[in-house]
Amino acid sequence: KAGVTQTPRYLIKTRGQQVTLSCSPISGHRSVSWYQQTPGQGLQFLFEYFSETQRNKGNFPGRFSGRQFSNSRSEMNVSTLELGDSALYLCASSLGTAGGREQFFGPGTRLTVL
């Protein structure tokens, strides 16, 4: 079974631009979660989708948004990029049908904002 894939792996943008990151979960997984990882703030939860519905949202500004498609693939979008958005963005997938299930993480997208 293929693992969680994220595209692109690396991205360089300038302030004010917007960016879209993609995550393809493991086949059969219906839950996708997104996390931002920075040296200063650590791993912070962005949002979680299950069967195309946002199930949970973290404490991030409205510039951060996401969605999930019928095939469970998910995208997250960041508009009006700021320098502080530079981070490793990780997505994780699980079956999502019961709590406490193992999350399978992708390799991440490294976003650099100049």
Place this chain on the structure above:
Amino acid sequence: AQTVTQSQPEMSVQEAETVTLSCTYDTSENNYYLFWYKQPPSRQMILVIRQEAYKQQNATENRFSVNFQKAAKSFSLKISDSQLGDTAMYFCAFMKQGRTDKLIFGTGTRLQVFP
């Protein structure tokens, strides 16, 4: 709100020795899950071990075991017979019970295993 605290930013251990990583958490929930995840340098995060709060028995996975003290809200990870491949960042994480996969992570402990 739940919080997870890892008080050891860095630790080191010699190969074949045993090391314990500390984690404490704060929650008002009675039912929840606790995890240790490993993030090797430039590699994907993987699950090391999982504990359900309602189970008193400590979880064990090969060389990895936990000491779960629910009353003290403590969840430490013991790595026995350390190997060079154990070198990684280790994150303790909390998940509420229910229809959610949201993980709340600690700040991580960087473990270096020396030959």
